[in-house]
Amino acid sequence: MKERTYEKYFRQNRLPHIWCPGCGNGIAMKAIVLAVEKQKLPRDKTIIVSGIGCSSRASGYMDFDTLHTAHGRAIPFATGIKLANPELNVIVITGDGDCTAIGGNHFIHGARRNIDLTVVLFNNTIYGMTGGQASPMTPLHKKATTAPYGSVDRPFDACKLAQAAGASYVARSTAFHVQHLTSMIAEGIACKGFSFIEALVQCPTAYGRKNKMPDPSEMMKWMRDNAVMKAAWDKLPEDKRTDKFPIGVFHEQQTVEYTKAYREVIELAQGGRK
Amino acid sequence: MNNMKLMQGNEACAAGAIAAGVRFFGGYPITPSTEIAETMAKVLPSVDGCFVQMEDEIGGMGVVLGASLAGKKVLTATSGPGFSLKQELIGYAACAEIPVVIVNVQRVGPSTGQPTSPAQGDVMQARWGTHGDHPMIALSPWTVRETFDATVMAVNYAERFRTPVILLMDEIVGHLRENIELPKSDELNIYPRRRPSKTRAQGYEPYAPEKDLVPNPADFGTGYHIHVTGLVHDYTGFPSGSPAVTEEFIDRLHKKIAIAQDEITHYDEFFMDDAEYAVLSYGGVARTAYEAVRQAREKGIKVGMIRLMTIWPFADKVIRRNAEKLKGILVPELNYGQLKYEVERAAAGKCPVKLLAKYNTEIFTPSEILKAIENLEGGRIL
Numbered sequence: 322m323k324e325r326t327y328e329k330y331f332r333q334n335r336l337p338h339i340w341c342p343g344c345g346n347g348i349a350m351k352a353i354v355l356a357v358e359k360q361k362l363p364r365d366k367t368i369i370v371s372g373i374g375c376s377s378r379a380s381g382y383m384d385f386d387t388l389h390t391a392h393g394r395a396i397p398f399a400t401g402i403k404l405a406n407p408e409l410n411v412i413v414i415t416g417d418g419d420c421t422a423i424g425g426n427h428f429i430h431g432a433r434r435n436i437d438l439t440v441v442l443f444n445n446t447i448y449g450m451t452g453g454q455a456s457p458m459t460p461l462h463k464k465a466t467t468a469p470y471g472s473v474d475r476p477f478d479a480c481k482l483a484q485a486a487g488a489s490y491v492a493r494s495t496a497f498h499v500q501h502l503t504s505m506i507a508e509g510i511a512c513k514g515f516s517f518i519e520a521l522v523q524c525p526t527a528y529g530r531k532n533k534m535p536d537p538s539e540m541m542k543w544m545r546d547n548a549v550m551k552a553a554w555d556k557l558p559e560d561k562r563t564d565k566f567p568i569g570v571f572h573e574q575q576t577v578e579y580t581k582a583y584r585e586v587i588e589l590a591q592g593g594r595k
Numbered sequence: 596m597n598n599m600k601l602m603q604g605n606e607a608c609a610a611g612a613i614a615a616g617v618r619f620f621g622g623y624p625i626t627p628s629t630e631i632a633e634t635m636a637k638v639l640p641s642v643d644g645c646f647v648q649m650e651d652e653i654g655g656m657g658v659v660l661g662a663s664l665a666g667k668k669v670l671t672a673t674s675g676p677g678f679s680l681k682q683e684l685i686g687y688a689a690c691a692e693i694p695v696v697i698v699n700v701q702r703v704g705p706s707t708g709q710p711t712s713p714a715q716g717d718v719m720q721a722r723w724g725t726h727g728d729h730p731m732i733a734l735s736p737w738t739v740r741e742t743f744d745a746t747v748m749a750v751n752y753a754e755r756f757r758t759p760v761i762l763l764m765d766e767i768v769g770h771l772r773e774n775i776e777l778p779k780s781d782e783l784n785i786y787p788r789r790r791p792s793k794t795r796a797q798g799y800e801p802y803a804p805e806k807d808l809v810p811n812p813a814d815f816g817t818g819y820h821i822h823v824t825g826l827v828h829d830y831t832g833f834p835s836g837s838p839a840v841t842e843e844f845i846d847r848l849h850k851k852i853a854i855a856q857d858e859i860t861h862y863d864e865f866f867m868d869d870a871e872y873a874v875l876s877y878g879g880v881a882r883t884a885y886e887a888v889r890q891a892r893e894k895g896i897k898v899g900m901i902r903l904m905t906i907w908p909f910a911d912k913v914i915r916r917n918a919e920k921l922k923g924i925l926v927p928e929l930n931y932g933q934l935k936y937e938v939e940r941a942a943a944g945k946c947p948v949k950l951l952a953k954y955n956t957e958i959f960t961p962s963e964i965l966k967a968i969e970n971l972e973g974g975r976i977l
Contacts, residue, residue, distance in 0.1 A: 335833065364820070365816065365818040365820075366816055368665075368816065370661075380822070381822055381824070381833060381834070384820055385820055386813075386815040386816065386820055387820075387821075387822045387823070388661075388664065388815075388822075388823045388824075389822070389823065389824035389826070390657065390660075390687070390825070391657075391683060391684060391825055394653065394654075394684065396657075397621075397649060397654040397655075397656075397657025397658045398657045398660055398661035398664075400647070400649075400657075400658050400661060401619070401621060401647075401658035401659060401660060401662035401663070401665065401669075402662065402664060402665040402815060403661075404619070404645050404647060404658070404662060405619055405645065405661070405662035405663075405665035406665045406815070406816055408816070409665065409815065409816050426650050426651055426654070427650060427653075427654055429650075430649070430650035430654065583645060583647075586640045587640040587641075587643060589640070590637075590640035590641040591640070591641055
C-alpha cells in the first residue's frame with residue numbers, strides 16, 4: 322500500500338471533518354496538499370486562507386498557518402498577507418457562493434491585480450452550509466430551496482470570468498479526476514501570478530437530492546461521463562457539447578506579478594535605490 | 596521653531612501613523628478622508644511599506660487585516676458610507692483579535708448625506724456599528740497636533756490590546772490647517788507587535804490570554820501554524836460551540852479593555868475649579884466650545900469645560916465626579932443628539948444634561964454655544 326505522505330499536512334486532532342457523507346470537498350482538499358507536496362512548498366511559509374461556507378471549513382483541517390475569514394473576503398485578506406510578506410505562498414480556498422456572489426468583486430480585482438495567489442474554488446453549485454440555496458453557479462433550471470421551480474438565473478463560468486479579469490493561470494477539473502485536479506493545482510502554485518482552479522465537487526446532500534442524483538458515486542460518474550479534456554472539447558462540434566463541459570488548462574500567460582510591480586514602486590519612491 | 600510645519604489634520608494623521616510604525620495601508624477613496632490615503636500612497640513605499648487601493652471599502656478592511664496577521668502595523672481611513680461598509684470586518688478584527696486602526700473622518704449622513712460638510716453623527720456607530728457584543732476604543736482629536744498624537748496612540752492601543760481602534764475624526768479637524776511642531780521619533784513611546792511567549796513544544800496556545808487578558812497569536816509565517824477564525828474559539832484558536840467557552844470569550848474581550856480604562860481615558864478640564872456649569876465637548880466642536888466658555892468667563896459666568904479625547908470606552912468616572920458638583924452640563928454636538936445620552940447616563944441624575952444639537956452642515960459659532968451657556972445659567976436648563 323502506498324504511504325500516505327500527505328497525512329502530515331492535516332491536523333489529525335481536528336478530524337473527522339464536518340462535511341456530509343459523500344461530499345467531494347475532502348477530495349479537493351487532499352488534492353491541494355498533494356499539490357503542495359509536489360511543489361515542495363515549505364509548510365512554515367505557506368498560508369491557507371478561506372472564506373465562509375462548506376468549502377472554507379477546509380482551512381481548519383490543514384496544518385499550516387490558516388485563516389478562516391468572513392464570507393466572500395478571503396481574497397482581500399490573502400492579498401494583504403502576500404503584500405505584507407511576498408515570500409509567503411498563499412493558497413485561497415473558496416466556494417461558488419463565496420467567490421462569485423458575495424466575493425465576486427474581490428475575485429475579479431484579485432485577478433486584475435495579478436497578485437500571486439492560488440485560488441481553488443470548490444464548486445458544488447449550491448449553498449451547502451445553509452441547506453441548499455441557489456448560487457451564481459447553480460446550472461440553469463436546476464432546483465434549490467430558493468429555486469423550487471428550477472433556477473432562472475444564468476450561471477457564471479468562473480473560469481471565463483477569471484481569464485477575462487486578468488488571471489495568469491486558469492484551469493478546471495473535478496473530484497472524479499483527482500490526479501488531474503492535483504496537477505492543475507500544482508501548476509497553479511508554480512505560476513507566479515493570480516492562479517484560479519475550479520474544482521467541481523459533488524454535493525449529494527444539498528444539491529443531488531433535489532436534482533435526482535442523491536448518490537455521490539452517480540454524481541462522480543456524471544463528472545466522468547461529461548467532462549471533456551480541453552483539446553477534445555475544442556474539436557467538439559457545438560451540437561455534441563450539450564450537457565458536457567471542458568476541463569484542463571484554459572489560460573496560461575504570466576504577466577507582471579503585483580508584488581513585483583510594487584517592488585518597483587518602492588525603488589522609484591526611494592530614488593532608484595535597490 | 597525650526598520644526599514648525601503647516602499641516603492639515605488628515606496629513607497629521609498619516610504622519611502619526613508612519614511615526615507609530617504603520618507600514619501598510621489599504622483603502623478606498625472617500626471624501627473627506629482621501630488625503631490620508633494620498634499621503635500614505637506617497638510616503639509608505641519610501642519607508643519600505645506598502646499602500647494598496649482596493650476595489651471597495653470592505654476589501655480595504657480585509658487587506659489590512661491580512662497584512663496585520665502577516666506582521667505589519669496597519670491603518671485604513673474612510674468616512675461615513677465607507678465606515679458603514681467596514682463594520683463587517685471591524686467585528687472580525689474584534690473577534691479574531693487583530694490589531695488595526697480605522698480612521699473615520701466624519702461627514703454629514705445618513706447615506707451619502709453631505710460629503711464635504713462636518714458632522715459628529717457616527718459616535719454611536721463607532722461603538723455599536725458591528726453586530727454582537729464587543730468592546731471598542733475610539734479617540735477623537737480636536738487639533739492638528741493632537742491628531743498626530745491620537746493616531747500614534749490608536750496604533751499603540753490596537754497593538755497592545757489586539758483590537759480594532761477607531762480614530763473618530765471629523766471634517767473640521769481633518770481639513771483644518773495649523774502650524775504645528777511634531778515630536779521627534781525618540782520622544783515617542785511605540786508599542787511593539789506582541790510575540791508568543793512560549794514555543795509550540797512548551798504548549799503554546801495562540802489565544803490563551805496573558806496576564807493583561809490579551810493573547811499573543813503568532814504572526815503568519817513564523818512557524819506556529821495557528822488558526823484564525825471569526826467563529827467563537829477557545830484558546831487553541833479553533834471554533835467551539837461550548838456555552839462556557841463563549842461566555843468566557845465575550846467576557847475576556849470586554850475585560851481586557853475595561854481593566855485598562857483609566858489609563859486609556861484621555862480628557863482635558865478647563866476652568867473647572869470653581870465651575871457651577873460645564874460644557875462637555877469633543878472633536879472639532881470643542882474648539883468652538885472653548886471660545887464660548889472663555890467668553891462666558893469674561894462675563895462672569897462660572898462655567899468650565901470637559902473635553903473628551905477618548906470617546907469609547909466612555910469616561911463614566913470623569914462625568915460622575917463632575918456631575919456631583921455641577922448644576923448642569925451642556926453637550927453641543929454636530930448631530931441630532933448622541934453622546935449627550937451617555938453623559939446623561941453617567942451623570943446618573945446628579946445634574947441635568949442639556950443637548951445643543953446642530954445638523955444643518957454648518958459648524959457652531961461661539962455665540963450659539965455662549966447663548967446656550969447663558970440659558971443654563973439662567974436656570975432654564977431642560
